Amino acid sequence: xxxxxxxxxxxxxxxxxxxxxxxxxxxxxxxxxxxxxxxxxxxxxxxxxxxxxxxxxxxxxxxxxxxxxxxxxxxxxxxxxxxxxxxxxxxxxxxxxxxxxxxxxxxxxxxxxxxxxxxxxxxxxxxxxxxxxxxxxxxxxxxxxxxxxxxxxxxxxxxxxxxxxxxxxxxxxxxxxxxxxxxxxxxxxxxxxxxxxxxxxxxxxxxxxxxxxxxxxxxxxxxxxxxxxxxxxxxxxxxxxxxxxxxxxxxxxxxxxxxxxxxxxxxxxxxxxxxxxxxxxxxxxxxxxxxxxxxxxxxxxxxxxxx
Numbered sequence: 612x613x614x615x616x617x618x619x620x621x622x623x624x625x626x627x628x629x630x631x632x633x634x635x636x637x638x639x640x641x642x643x644x645x646x647x648x649x650x651x652x653x654x655x656x657x658x659x660x661x662x663x664x665x666x667x668x669x670x671x672x673x674x675x676x677x678x679x680x681x682x683x684x685x686x687x688x689x690x691x692x693x694x695x696x697x698x699x700x701x702x703x704x705x706x707x708x709x710x711x712x713x714x715x716x717x718x719x720x721x722x723x724x725x726x727x728x729x730x731x732x733x734x735x736x737x738x739x740x741x742x743x744x745x746x747x748x749x750x751x752x753x754x755x756x757x758x759x760x761x762x763x764x765x766x767x768x769x770x771x772x773x774x775x776x777x778x779x780x781x782x783x784x785x786x787x788x789x790x791x792x793x794x795x796x797x798x799x800x801x802x803x804x805x806x807x808x809x810x811x812x813x814x815x816x817x818x819x820x821x822x823x824x825x826x827x828x829x830x831x832x833x834x835x836x837x838x839x840x841x842x843x844x845x846x847x848x849x850x851x852x853x854x855x856x857x858x859x860x861x862x863x864x865x866x867x868x869x870x871x872x873x874x875x876x877x878x879x880x881x882x883x884x885x886x887x888x889x890x891x892x893x894x895x896x897x898x899x900x901x902x903x904x905x906x907x908x909x910x911x912x913x914x915x916x917x918x
Contacts, residue, residue: 624857630866632854636847637869643709644718644878646672646839650832651714652882658831665714666819667828668836669707673816675840677809680802680848688800695799695807698792703812705785708778716775719875719889720762723897724779726871726904728786730755735791751907758899765892805848864908868901 649658650668705725712721733752736742744752763776789808796804828836855863875889889897 624853626857629854629857630862632850633858633863633866634869636850636854637867638873639843639847639850640867641722641870641873642843642877643839644713644722644874645881646835646843647710647713648718648878648882649835650839652884654882656831658829658835661827661829661832663828663832664819665711666707666816668714668839669710670813670816670819671833671836672710672840672844673703673706673809674813675837676844676848677806677813677840679841679845680806680809683802683849684806685800685802688803690799690803692796692799694792694795695804698789698796698804699808699811700815701785701788701792702808703815705782705789706812707816708782708785712775712779712782713878716772716779717875717889717893718878719871719893719897720772720776721779721782722871722874723893723900724759724762724776725783725786726900727755727759727780727783728790729904729907731784731787732790735787747907751903754899754903754906758896758903761892761896761899765890765896809844865905868904871897871901 647665647668648654649656650663651659651665653659709721709725712724730752733744733748737744759780763773763780765772767773793801793804851863851867858866875893879888
């Protein structure tokens with residue numbers, strides 16, 4: 612999934628250019644399922660041998676993404692607040708749980724269930740922060756929870772699918788923690804927060820190299836991990852940062868919903884097995900979650916669009 616974005620730098624780009632950057636970023640983000648299947652399933656490319664543990668994949672993804680973004684860092688960006696540690700822990704958990712869920716289960720289930728993060732955030736706002744909820748938020752929350760229930764029920768008779776769904780829900784909860792942390796740290800440099808989160812996640816997952824290390828990854832696997840981190844994570848980050856110079860954050864949020872739509876497609880094309888064919892329950896549950904997000908964040912009129 613995504614981290615925070617760097618501050619905008621004034622530059623003259625067209626609105627169409629900005630939208631194209633956001634769309635391309637969403638399409639690149641959506642390749643996470645394909646990369647994971649390449650490294651964990653017998654796709655014909657031979658990248659599943661030797662066997663790599665999902666935590667090792669999460670480590671390589673975070674490490675290469677952080678290193679790829681490091682050249683963007685400026686001395687003035689550096690700072691430290693205690694909330695950064697909690698946010699980074701949530702980010703590391705989100706990264707590990709998301710990759711694990713895609714490794715052992717359906718990419719469609721993993722991405723749809725992680726996209727419930729805004730709904731978990733809404734629950735925290737309502738029941739913990741005691742913030743009033745408008746009708747639109749309550750409707751979106753109900754539709755999203757129905758979607759989660761449908762996907763979980765779809766895997767009820769299969770213990771592996773049920774475990775994968777539970778892990779994916781956990782990644783959504785961890786992502787909500789990341790969003791809360793980024794909100795608390797909104798005065799800090801988002802360049803620095805993004806790099807710190809990725810490199811901290813790699814550091815936190817480093818013990819997995821010793822706990823689950825069986826054999827040395829092949830050169831092809833190392834190259835795939837490099838592309839996973841740099842192309843699937845770092846490059847979209849830069850594209851969204853560029854696109855947000857002209858595109859509003861609300862419109863960007865709507866355009867990035869292309870990610871959960873295309874993620875299962877790329878995973879299916881890479882590994883066209885029955886497990887990667889979205890089930891009836893996944894389609895219905897995913898539609899509920901996407902509808903909830905669209906309803907929640909679609910501009911409610913000219914005032915919302917202007918803001």
